[in-house]
Amino acid sequence: MVGKDITKAIKFLEENDVIGFPTETVYGLAGNALSNQAVTKIFNVKERPSFDPLIIHIGDKSQIERYVENIPESLWRFIDQWMPGPLTVLLDKKDVIPDLVTAGSERVAVRIPAHPLAQELLSQIDFPLAAPSANPFGYISPTTAQHVSNQLGDKIPYILDGGPCTVGLESTIIGEENGNIIVYRKGGLSIQEILKMDDTAEIRTHSTSNPAAPGMLKSHYAPNVPLIIVEDYSTSIGQVGYITFGEKVQLNSGSIQYELSRSKDYAEAAQNLFKMMRDLDRTDLTRIEVKLLPEIDLGIAINDRLRRAAVRS
Numbered sequence: 001m002v003g004k005d006i007t008k009a010i011k012f013l014e015e016n017d018v019i020g021f022p023t024e025t026v027y028g029l030a031g032n033a034l035s036n037q038a039v040t041k042i043f044n045v046k047e048r049p050s051f052d053p054l055i056i057h058i059g060d061k062s063q064i065e066r067y068v069e070n071i072p073e074s075l076w077r078f079i080d081q082w083m084p085g086p087l088t089v090l091l092d093k094k095d096v097i098p099d100l101v102t103a104g105s106e107r108v109a110v111r112i113p114a115h116p117l118a119q120e121l122l123s124q125i126d127f128p129l130a131a132p133s134a135n136p137f138g139y140i141s142p143t144t145a146q147h148v149s150n151q152l153g154d155k156i157p158y159i160l161d162g163g164p165c166t167v168g169l170e171s172t173i174i175g176e177e178n179g180n181i182i183v184y185r186k187g188g189l190s191i192q193e194i195l196k197m198d199d200t201a202e203i204r205t206h207s208t209s210n211p212a213a214p215g216m217l218k219s220h221y222a223p224n225v226p227l228i229i230v231e232d233y234s235t236s237i238g239q240v241g242y243i244t245f246g247e248k249v250q251l252n253s254g255s256i257q258y259e260l261s262r263s264k265d266y267a268e269a270a271q272n273l274f275k276m277m278r279d280l281d282r283t284d285l286t287r288i289e290v291k292l293l294p295e296i297d298l299g300i301a302i303n304d305r306l307r308r309a310a311v312r313s
């Protein structure tokens with residue numbers, strides 16, 4: 001069921017059940033992070049391999065040291081500046097966080113979502129919420145309650161509806177190694193903002209050989225209709241879904257164009273991307289064509305998601 005009833009949402013969480021919950025980045029599939037039963041349910045509902053760890057969500061900075069220790073000064077600066085927000089930080093976990101949440105890692109990923117409904121929910125519970133994006137493993141992350149309902153609606157008792165996500169891309173994940181800031185996943189907080197805070201931050205490319213690092217699995221965020229990255233949009237016969245960025249395409253009959261942002265606004269493009277990929281994942285289209293955006297601002301994270309969604313030859 002989809003609704004806006006926080007009391008109901010909390011009742012399910014307290015019973016170790018899992019629910020859909022809104023954040024400003026994407027919707028999460030949330031359960032009590034301190035409960036092995038709830039966390040196991042998250043992995044099952046999502047059909048996610050248990051070696052892929054979960055982010056814990058808390059309401060306020062004042063709670064952070066209940067769950068983690070040894071926070072380096074360099075990361076406090078990011079926490080103070082960007083939390084709540086689209087940033088997740090990897091920190092040394094305390095024993096209270098189950099190993100199941102971190103897939104055995106000594107570090108746990110912590111996020112404080114800024115979404116008002118998420119904030120209200122988190123302020124009323126005394127446990128953190130473990131939550132991956134609320135999509136079946138490998139598919140596009142959901143940015144509306146309806147997206148969650150379409151795919152997981154029959155597996156979970158409740159989806160808290162907070163409206164469409166305003167950021168639209170998953171959080172940026174950072175941590176510290178040997179005194180250096182490392183970006184493990186490009187996301188809703190742009191790389192420019194990270195570099196403004198620390199111009200020596202290192203951006204790690206994802207690798208499949210290191211499943212302990214975030215967002216690492218190669219094919220991800222992918223629609224069922226093949227998504228192809230092109231240099232120029234094809235105008236040949238075929239029913240094509242075009243995703244564009246401030247550009248008009250000559251359409252064949254049966255083809256369709258979705259514009260990420262007419263005014264080439266990166267935040268607007270990020271907000272629209274996953275919804276448009278989903279809406280174009282239709283059986284009457286033979287392929288989706290998209291051009292990469294300029295590698296600046298949120299274009300960097302958008303291109304990362306497009307490359308992961310694209311079919312490989």
Ligand code: TXA
Pocket residue numbers: 023025026027028029052053054055088090102105107108109111131132133134169170171172173212213214215216
């Ligand atoms: O915006 C977001 O971050 C959303 C919302 C719901 O908060 N969540 C999200 O979760 O995208 P998920 O599980 O789909 O992606 C989290 C990524 C995964 O790739 C996981 O491998 C990585 O974070 N991760 C989580 N905990 C980790 C840890 N302890 N060490 C390394 N990577 C971790």
Ligand code: MG
Pocket residue numbers: 132133141
């Ligand atoms: Mg995900």
